[in-house]
Amino acid sequence: MYTTMLPTLRISADVALPDNHQWQFRFEVKSETSDRVYIISQNKKRRFWACSCPGWKRHRKCKHLIALDLPCHEQPMEVNLQKA
Numbered sequence: 001m002y003t004t005m006l007p008t009l010r011i012s013a014d015v016a017l018p019d020n021h022q023w024q025f026r027f028e029v030k031s032e033t034s035d036r037v038y039i040i041s042q043n044k045k046r047r048f049w050a051c052s053c054p055g056w057k058r059h060r061k062c063k064h065l066i067a068l069d070l071p072c073h074e075q076p077m078e079v080n081l082q083k084a
């Protein structure tokens with residue numbers, strides 16, 4: 001028997017969103033430069049993290065994922081998501 005230690009990702013329960021067909025662990029992040037709100041989530045099948053901001057859509061990399069220590073470029077990563 002062994003224990004897998006996953007990195008913990010803590011988010012506020014206020015920003016958590018329900019899963020949908022393709023995405024889980026969905027939550028909102030606010031843009032620092034505008035009133036826009038983006039959605040970060042993990043792809044259920046391929047396990048990578050995505051953001052709905054223009055930077056991620058264009059380059060598969062953005063400051064929102066980096067700020068949360070989540071991988072860019074569709075690299076899969078498992079986390080222990082905690083809502084507080």
Ligand SMILES: [Zn+2]
Pocket residue numbers: 038051052053054055056062063064065
């Ligand atoms: Zn982003």
